[in-house]
Amino acid sequence: MKTGIVSYGAYIPIYRLKRDEIARAWDRGSMGGEKAVANYDEDSATMAVEAMIDCLRDSDRQSVDGLYFASTTPPYREKQSASLIALAADLRRQIFTADFADSLRAGTVALRAALDAVKSGSGKRVMVAAADCRLGQPQSDYEQNFGDGAAALLIGDEGVACEIEGSYSHADDILDIWRTETDTFAKSWEDRFILSEGYVRNTREAISSIMEKYNLTPPDITRAVFYAPDQRRHSEMARAMGFDPKTQVQEPMFATVGNTGAAFALMMLVAALEEARAGDRILFANYGDGGDAFILRVTEEIEKIRERRGIKRHMASRMTLPNYEKYLRFRRLIPTEAQAREQANALPPVAWREREQLISFHGSRCKRCGRTFHPMQRVCIYCGAKDEYEGVRLSDRQGTLYTYTVDNLALSSDPPTIVSKVHLEEGVEGVGENQKVGVYCLMTDRDPKKVKPDMPVEMTFRKMHDSGGMHTYYWKCRPPREP
Amino acid sequence: METIKDKVAIIGMGCCKFGENWDKSADDMIIDAVYEAYEDAGVAREDIQAAWVGTAFSGIGGISIASPLKLDRIPITRVENFCATGMETIRNASYAIACGAYNIVLCVGFEKLKDTGLAGLPAGYTHPVLGVNVTAPGRWAMGATRYFQAYGIEPQEGRKTLAQISVKSHYNGARHPKAHLRREITIEQVLNAPLIAWPLGLFDCCGNTDGAAAAILTRADMAKSFRDDYVLIKGIGLAIGPGLGKEDASYDYIHLPETEAAAQQAYEQAGITDPRKELDILELHDCFTISELMTLEAIGICPKGKAKEDIDAGTFTLTGELPVNADGGLKSFGHPVGASGLRECYEVYKQIQGKAELPERQLKDVRLGLSHNQGGHPGSLLPIITILGQAG
Numbered sequence: 001m002k003t004g005i006v007s008y009g010a011y012i013p014i015y016r017l018k019r020d021e022i023a024r025a026w027d028r029g030s031m032g033g034e035k036a037v038a039n040y041d042e043d044s045a046t047m048a049v050e051a052m053i054d055c056l057r058d059s060d061r062q063s064v065d066g067l068y069f070a071s072t073t074p075p076y077r078e079k080q081s082a083s084l085i086a087l088a089a090d091l092r093r094q095i096f097t098a099d100f101a102d103s104l105r106a107g108t109v110a111l112r113a114a115l116d117a118v119k120s121g122s123g124k125r126v127m128v129a130a131a132d133c134r135l136g137q138p139q140s141d142y143e144q145n146f147g148d149g150a151a152a153l154l155i156g157d158e159g160v161a162c163e164i165e166g167s168y169s170h171a172d173d174i175l176d177i178w179r180t181e182t183d184t185f186a187k188s189w190e191d192r193f194i195l196s197e198g199y200v201r202n203t204r205e206a207i208s209s210i211m212e213k214y215n216l217t218p219p220d221i222t223r224a225v226f227y228a229p230d231q232r233r234h235s236e237m238a239r240a241m242g243f244d245p246k247t248q249v250q251e252p253m254f255a256t257v258g259n260t261g262a263a264f265a266l267m268m269l270v271a272a273l274e275e276a277r278a279g280d281r282i283l284f285a286n287y288g289d290g291g292d293a294f295i296l297r298v299t300e301e302i303e304k305i306r307e308r309r310g311i312k313r314h315m316a317s318r319m320t321l322p323n324y325e326k327y328l329r330f331r332r333l334i335p336t337e338a339q340a341r342e343q344a345n346a347l348p349p350v351a352w353r354e355r356e357q358l359i360s361f362h363g364s365r366c367k368r369c370g371r372t373f374h375p376m377q378r379v380c381i382y383c384g385a386k387d388e389y390e391g392v393r394l395s396d397r398q399g400t401l402y403t404y405t406v407d408n409l410a411l412s413s414d415p416p417t418i419v420s421k422v423h424l425e426e427g428v429e430g431v432g433e434n435q436k437v438g439v440y441c442l443m444t445d446r447d448p449k450k451v452k453p454d455m456p457v458e459m460t461f462r463k464m465h466d467s468g469g470m471h472t473y474y475w476k477c478r479p480p481r482e483p
Numbered sequence: 484m485e486t487i488k489d490k491v492a493i494i495g496m497g498c499c500k501f502g503e504n505w506d507k508s509a510d511d512m513i514i515d516a517v518y519e520a521y522e523d524a525g526v527a528r529e530d531i532q533a534a535w536v537g538t539a540f541s542g543i544g545g546i547s548i549a550s551p552l553k554l555d556r557i558p559i560t561r562v563e564n565f566c567a568t569g570m571e572t573i574r575n576a577s578y579a580i581a582c583g584a585y586n587i588v589l590c591v592g593f594e595k596l597k598d599t600g601l602a603g604l605p606a607g608y609t610h611p612v613l614g615v616n617v618t619a620p621g622r623w624a625m626g627a628t629r630y631f632q633a634y635g636i637e638p639q640e641g642r643k644t645l646a647q648i649s650v651k652s653h654y655n656g657a658r659h660p661k662a663h664l665r666r667e668i669t670i671e672q673v674l675n676a677p678l679i680a681w682p683l684g685l686f687d688c689c690g691n692t693d694g695a696a697a698a699i700l701t702r703a704d705m706a707k708s709f710r711d712d713y714v715l716i717k718g719i720g721l722a723i724g725p726g727l728g729k730e731d732a733s734y735d736y737i738h739l740p741e742t743e744a745a746a747q748q749a750y751e752q753a754g755i756t757d758p759r760k761e762l763d764i765l766e767l768h769d770c771f772t773i774s775e776l777m778t779l780e781a782i783g784i785c786p787k788g789k790a791k792e793d794i795d796a797g798t799f800t801l802t803g804e805l806p807v808n809a810d811g812g813l814k815s816f817g818h819p820v821g822a823s824g825l826r827e828c829y830e831v832y833k834q835i836q837g838k839a840e841l842p843e844r845q846l847k848d849v850r851l852g853l854s855h856n857q858g859g860h861p862g863s864l865l866p867i868i869t870i871l872g873q874a875g
Contacts, residue, residue: 440613
């Protein structure tokens with residue numbers, strides 16, 4: 001029985017920051033190109049949700065048996081993120097969830113664990129979602145190099161689009177890049193040491209070992225997908241391992257997205273799968289405290305999962321962050337004037353009690369009259385039925401912007417606030433065209449000048465505020481991420 | 484079902500100077516307003532048999548007025564209904580008078596907003612997720628956006644109509660010695676002012692104001708013993724719904740159904756069938772200019788979608804066919820939340836008596852007036868409408 005990738009998805013935040021703009025701020029050299037920057041209301045958890053929803057576009061979400069979330073920047077030091085991500089993606093309650101953290105290799109470690117879970121029969125379909133939102137110290141090379149993004153791979157043994165034929169792993173211990181308990185920014189030892197003894201030695205070892213293990217030579221590989229810390233090391237590695245950079249090597253997105261940490265290799269793999277054809281053989285390797293490598297074989301099923309935003313369409317859907325200062329503001333790296341408004345409160349009992357409507361974004365569908373309302377109502381506003389409702393997912397419905405305001409007074413890390421009344425499509429048959437589901441929410445990923453009544457919108461999982469040292473999440477609307 | 488019409492009389496009212504009263508506490512303003520009302524009615528502290536106090540943010544309990552006024556061992560109730568809190572005191576007191584429980588009662592509304600240091604109103608309790616990042620101007624602006632879209636009005640054109648409302652209110656308020664913002668403004672100033680919540684700019688929003696106002700009520704059959712020019716309550720309407728219009732896709736954001744219902748209640752009680760003809764003055768709750776426009780349609784003064792034509796024609800100016808907010812309204816007189824409903828009645832009461840402070844703002848032959856007080860925003864409104872009429 002084949003085991004491997006059943007579906008894939010990815011996410012790249014809409015904002016891109018030109019590296020020349022970072023270089024301008026510090027009066028130093030630019031690495032060129034641009035990097036993807038998470039919006040102020042995004043983090044690794046919200047980006048993972050996006051990638052997963054992309055991955056599950058035409059799948060039954062109830063069929064997922066497990067979720068492994070991989071990141072070096074989970075929102076909490078103590079408290080699982082996979083449980084939140086599973087709830088937001090509306091997976092079922094009886095699943096196993098785990099966070100894979102602390103290593104740049106976390107994404108492929110999670111992938112291998114998912115593979116083992118499916119092979120052992122512990123779960124039929126296991127989701128791997130990797131996301132990272134790492135910070136390089138202002139003025140450093142890492143600041144220019146790092147980007148934000150996420151990838152999701154659904155691992156299973158039915159409808160396999162890309163079989164994972166073999167794997168190889170080794171562990172190594174080296175202080176090359178690290179963050180301690182109190183570090184905000186990634187730290188590293190001297191370049192020559194960490195590259196030659198860290199990245200280069202380990203990646204070569206992983207690739208040669210798996211090629212040897214499965215008796216392969218470079219011409220057997222259709223596409224080589226491997227992590228590298230930067231563009232130069234990526235090109236050097238391709239040459240050293242005997243792959244033709246023009247025909248065999250997956251483009252690593254340094255000029256467009258940047259190094260997305262634990263999500264980076266998986267995002268490159270998704271980009272490769274978008275172009276892959278049945279029969280292609282893919283070498284996939286990752287680095288971080290050792291090395292992981294996989295041999296993959298693409299099947300006919302790949303043609304059935306093309307309808308993804310993935311890397312390509314997310315890449316094409318973009319907005320330029322106008323300046324470096326805005327980036328500092330998004331990442332809260334600069335103190336800003338407090339607004340003369342009362343701060344929001346985080347109330348964990350409310351967030352917990354209302355998790356179905358706030359995190360899973362369910363509305364209440366009245367079993368008597370069939371109409372749906374959000375937030376969920378015990379007494380139906382349309383027919384008065386009491387406690388006769390079921391939760392229905394609204395997060396994947398398309399909508400239009402019924403009315404809005406551009407509010408300069410409301411609290412925001414990125415004013416103005418676009419407060420929106422959205423009309424979502426009612427997904428139930430037999431319900432009239434005028435009976436949409438209303439949602440009162442904020443709009444994100446938008447150009448305030450382009451907001452117009454009746455424009456199309458879709459829903460996205462975001463952070464509302466960080467008050468009290470707690471992250472409060474909910475859904476916002478945004479113009480569809482379609483180029 | 485009986486109507487409240489002609490059962491209750493207002494025999495005295497008071498209103499302190501509204502504004503940024505840095506040198507006055509809430510207690511000071513309460514004393515100023517209530518002692519003016521005592522004097523106006525010719526009653527003393529000892530005559531008050533029961534009292535209702537309205538404040539949204541600045542105090543709790545009946546003691547909030549008993550303490551400064553030294554009311555002693557009488558029933559006092561604090562009422563609250565968002566920004567409709569002030570008129571809620573009159574509504575509750577009126578029914579207590581009408582049922583014969585008391586002969587003389589006191590209504591007080593007050594708010595001390597300027598000590599908070601906040602822009603806009605305090606949030607009070609809001610949902611920690613659904614209630615964040617929302618403001619009062621933003622919520623009304625969403626009505627303006629949809630109103631313009633629904634009636635095919637270019638937003639810039641719509642903003643000009645709203646600007647005329649603001650210019651009119653400032654013109655009127657500049658002539659009232661107790662108003663907060665006593666300065667005439669021009670359309671250009673309104674249109675060029677900073678945007679608060681598109682399409683509403685600074686001058687589309689009412690002031691954040693300190694103030695207090697008060698009324699003394701008695702039985703209609705006893706009113707004559709206090710004064711000849713007492714004012715009668717002709718009708719009071721209050722209509723509150725689920726308040727889920729912001730979320731409900733069936734709510735169109737261009738009508739104010741709760742206000743329509745409150746007006747209908749008040750008109751029925753007062754026996755009004757053609758409000759535009761029968762009413763001589765309107766005090767509308769113009770927390771935002773768009774609120775005044777939408778309310779004109781909701782209470783049947785203008786046909787749906789047609790308020791713009793009347794506003795553009797000057798129908799509601801001080802010298803127009805039907806003056807609206809002759810004292811400047813919330814826009815210019817100011818909006819100390821708990822006091823506004825009483826202030827809205829204060830203007831109608833004074834105009835009916837022919838006692839507007841300055842001759843230039845005294846309207847001719849005012850017999851019947853409407854005061855409209857409201858909390859909330861489109862989709863979630865708490866409107867109270869009180870019709871006041873000349874005695875006899």
